[in-house]
Amino acid sequence: MGWGSASNTALGLLVPLVLALGWELAVAQGWGNGRLLPPPSRILATLWTLAKSGELTTHVLATLGRVALGFLFGVLAGTILGALTGYLTWARRLLDPMLQALRSIPSIAWVPLFILWFGIFETSKVILIAVGVFFPIYLALSGAILGVDRKLVEVGRIFRLSGVELVWRVLLPATLPSYVLALRAGLGLGWMFVVAAEFMGASEGLGFLLTDGQMTGQPQTILASIVAFAVLGKLTDGLLASLSRPLLRWQDSFKPGA
Amino acid sequence: MLRIDNLSKRYPNGTLALDGIDLEVAPGEIVGVVGGSGCGKSTLLRLIAGLEDPSAGGVSLNGTPVTAPREEIGFVFQEPRLMPWLSIRANAAFGIRHLPKAEQQARAQEALARVGLADFANAWPRELSGGMAQRAALARALVGRPSVLLLDEPFSALDALTRYDLQEHLLELWSYDRPTMVLVTHDIEEALMLSDRVVVMQPRPGRVLTVATPPLPRPRERTDPLFEDWKHRLLAELSRAFRHRPQGEEAFPAAAI
Ligand SMILES: Nc1ncnc2c1ncn2[C@@H]1O[C@H](COP(=O)(O)OP(=O)(O)O)[C@@H](O)[C@H]1O
Ligand SMILES: [Mg+2]
Numbered sequence: 001m002g003w004g005s006a007s008n009t010a011l012g013l014l015v016p017l018v019l020a021l022g023w024e025l026a027v028a029q030g031w032g033n034g035r036l037l038p039p040p041s042r043i044l045a046t047l048w049t050l051a052k053s054g055e056l057t058t059h060v061l062a063t064l065g066r067v068a069l070g071f072l073f074g075v076l077a078g079t080i081l082g083a084l085t086g087y088l089t090w091a092r093r094l095l096d097p098m099l100q101a102l103r104s105i106p107s108i109a110w111v112p113l114f115i116l117w118f119g120i121f122e123t124s125k126v127i128l129i130a131v132g133v134f135f136p137i138y139l140a141l142s143g144a145i146l147g148v149d150r151k152l153v154e155v156g157r158i159f160r161l162s163g164v165e166l167v168w169r170v171l172l173p174a175t176l177p178s179y180v181l182a183l184r185a186g187l188g189l190g191w192m193f194v195v196a197a198e199f200m201g202a203s204e205g206l207g208f209l210l211t212d213g214q215m216t217g218q219p220q221t222i223l224a225s226i227v228a229f230a231v232l233g234k235l236t237d238g239l240l241a242s243l244s245r246p247l248l249r250w251q252d253s254f255k256p257g258a
Numbered sequence: 259m260l261r262i263d264n265l266s267k268r269y270p271n272g273t274l275a276l277d278g279i280d281l282e283v284a285p286g287e288i289v290g291v292v293g294g295s296g297c298g299k300s301t302l303l304r305l306i307a308g309l310e311d312p313s314a315g316g317v318s319l320n321g322t323p324v325t326a327p328r329e330e331i332g333f334v335f336q337e338p339r340l341m342p343w344l345s346i347r348a349n350a351a352f353g354i355r356h357l358p359k360a361e362q363q364a365r366a367q368e369a370l371a372r373v374g375l376a377d378f379a380n381a382w383p384r385e386l387s388g389g390m391a392q393r394a395a396l397a398r399a400l401v402g403r404p405s406v407l408l409l410d411e412p413f414s415a416l417d418a419l420t421r422y423d424l425q426e427h428l429l430e431l432w433s434y435d436r437p438t439m440v441l442v443t444h445d446i447e448e449a450l451m452l453s454d455r456v457v458v459m460q461p462r463p464g465r466v467l468t469v470a471t472p473p474l475p476r477p478r479e480r481t482d483p484l485f486e487d488w489k490h491r492l493l494a495e496l497s498r499a500f501r502h503r504p505q506g507e508e509a510f511p512a513a514a515i
Contacts, residue, residue, distance in 0.1 A: 151339050157309060158333045159353040160326075169352075173343040250343045250382050 038220040046224040050209075060228060062205040063194055066122070067236075070129025070197075071190045075183065077130065078137025085138075086145025087171075099138060107131045108196055115200065125197035132193035133186040140182030144175035177251055180244040184237055191233045206232075259284060260306070260406055260438055264315035267301050275301040277463035278315070285405070286436040290449030290456045292492065294500055298464025299442040303408045306440060307333050319406060332404035332437070336411045338391035340383040340398075346370065347379035350397040369397035372431060389420035393427070400431060407437045411444065425451050429477075446492045450485060451478050456492060460499035467499045 020040045027034035034042065050056035081099065085092040110131060114124035148171055156170045198207020206225045213221030260283040267276040275298040283289050291299050304310045306317050308326045317324040319331070327333075332353075340349045351366035370376050373393040383391060392412060399407060409428075413421040425448060432439060443449050449456045450472060460467040472488045479485060 151335070151337065152341060154309065155335075155339050155341075155352070158307065158327050159355075160329070165355075169355075170341070173341070176343075250384070 036219055038223060042220050043223045043227060046218075046220040047227065050224060056228070058204055059206050059209050059225075060232065062202070063198065063207065064232065066125050066129060066197060066205065067187075067190045067194050069126045070193070071133050071187060072130075073126065074130035074133025074186060074190065075137055078134045078182075078186070079141060082138040082141030083145065086142040086175075087167075092142070096142070103135050103139070107135075107193065111196070111200060120201045125194070125200065125202070128197045128200075129190050129193045132189040136185040136189060137179075137182045140178045140185075141175060144178035145171060148174045176244075177248055180240070180248065183244075184240050187236055187240060188233065191229065191236075195229070259320060260440075261318045262302075262306065262315075263318070265302070265305060265312055265317065266314040267298070267305060267310065268313045274463040276305070277465050279464070279466055281457065281466065281469075283438050283440060285438055287455065288432065288439045288441065288453050290453030291440060291442045291459060292444060292446055292449045292456060292496065293459030293464075293467075294444060294461060294496070297459040297461045297499075299444075299459060300410050301464065302459075303333075303410050303440065303442050306406075307331055307408055309333075329402060330405045332399035332402065332407045334392075334395050334399045334407070334409045334412045336414060338383070338388075338395040340391055340394055342383050344383075345379065346375060346381050346383065346386070346394050349383065349394055350379075350401055352398055353402045365401050366397070369401040370394070372400070372434065373397045373427070387420075389416050389424060392416065392424060396428070396431060400435075400437075403435050403437075405435075405437055407432075407439045409439065409441045411442055413448065414443065414445065421448070428452065446489055446496070447480060450474065450488055450492070451480070458492065458495045458499060468495050470495070 023032065023037070024039045024041060026032040027039040038046075047056065050059075081095060085096050085099075107128065111124075111128060114127055118124040118127060152170055152174065153166065156166045161169060194205070195207045195210070198205045199211060202208040206228050209225035209228075210222055213219065213223075213225065262279055262281040262283075265276055265279040266274070268274045279302060281289070291302065293299055301310065305312055306324065308317075308324045308328060308331070311325070319328070324331070340346075341352065344352065347363070347366050347370065350369050351362040354362050354365055357365065367376065367379060370379050373396050375390060375393055375397065378386065378390065378394075383394070386394065392415075396412075412428075413424050416424065429452060439452075441449065441452055446456075454471065456470045456472065458467045458470070459465065470488075470492065474482070474485055474488065
């Protein structure tokens with residue numbers, strides 16, 4: 001990381017920081033009423049109280065666990081079906097029309113059915129998240145395999161690569177950039193869908209904290225939960241990005257410090 | 259001995275790209291194949307490489323038929339076609355994955371040194387100029403020491419200076435192991451600079467019009483009057499080839515001049 005990247009980060013933080021400090025000051029001076037939009041200090045205090053009592057950990061772990069499981073299943077299904085339909089013409093003819101049709105249904109519309117089938121507990125939540133994660137992965141991988149430069153595949157033929165070698169030495173590296181992007185998009189959707197899943201009814205989780213804050217009229221609890229979502233989303237995305245960076249160094253767009 | 263015997267290719271869409279090609283290329287010989295676009299030059303090369311199946315006839319190398327890509331047959335395409343995710347060294351070693359790692363490295367490094375890219379072994383393909391990338395592609399094709407090297411317009415995407423440079427370089431590379439070379443080009447000068455024999459093809463369907471053996475001493479000079487003379491002869495052949503075109507087809511391609 002060079003100077004450029006550090007100062008860019010600082011620049012990006014400037015506006016939110018000024019807004020937060022401004023609001024803090026405004027409430028402290030009595031210019032604004034902090035009841036509906038609590039100042040940052042009160043949100044942080046709420047987070048601190050939740051953390052001290054161990055509640056925050058419980059909620060974070062519950063939500064994180066759901067996202068992790070849903071992400072895992074969504075990625076597995078998206079990868080397997082995306083690879084199949086990208087690689088095998090007959091599998092694409094067989095499966096892609098159906099999957100495309102299913103994709104046009106807003107995933108949240110499945111919620112009542114999932115609840116009927118799997119109850120309101122963990123299974124239906126994880127499945128809803130997995131469905132959200134599935135589509136970007138499926139679409140990106142299937143498309144990326146179809147889009148692999150035929151000319152590079154031909155180089156593989158000239159050097160007599162077997163089917164497995166072709167996958168390992170050409171298709172996999174060629175599709176990796178789109179796959180990584182899809183993983184990150186899928187993870188983002190996972191965080192989005194976990195909120196919907198936890199609205200379905202949950203006794204713990206950051207989404208429960210949101211509804212709880214609403215019921216009890218505590219906007220600071222809602223905002224504390226939102227802050228926690230933001231931090232977790234950013235952290236997990238950063239983790240994916242940094243895990244994949246060494247594999248994508250060859251790309252033009254991955255200039256150090258950019 | 260590379261033997262092309264009554265070779266024909268009709269694509270599934272009905273195009274007869276090659277019609278009864280006969281050609282024998284001696285070990286170590288350099289044969290240039292010229293002709294305007296659509297003559298079937300690439301098709302011929304792809305059939306020799308075993309990338310396509312013939313509709314009739316066949317190709318054999320030292321008596322064994324070529325039905326699929328073979329280790330002894332190297333190929334250089336018009337574009338470098340390097341794997342963008344591999345370093346130049348790893349690209350050069352792409353075709354010798356069956357060798358032990360240490361030997362792969364040594365052979366790749368040697369091949370890169372021969373094409374003048376020793377200092378770029380750790381670079382990414384995107385960091386190379388077009389000419390350098392094509393050198394890397396040459397290193398990749400030669401690293402397995404093929405006895406036949408097929409080149410499909412390998413320098414046509416490069417600027418003239420780089421092209422001249424690489425043409426000379428190709429002869430130097432050839433001198434190490436003296437592989438049989440079939441060089442497809444639409445550039446008559448290039449064919450004359452490099453080839454022992456020049457095959458002139460005619461289009462629709464692709465056939466051999468003439469085979470010329472220009473008695474030009476090596477090293478060859480573009481400015482040599484005899485070279486000029488042969489250039490004009492072959493140009494005349496080429497325009498004769500294109501007079502075979504049916505009514506309403508494209509005019510004599512500027513690319514061949
Ligand atoms: N895969 C293909 N399918 C159908 N027709 C093809 C295919 N490849 C080449 N052709 C046709 O075969 C003829 C010869 O093509 P090609 O071998 O590429 O010629 P050249 O390399 O001399 O330009 C052309 O008419 C071309 O359109
Ligand atoms: Mg061609």
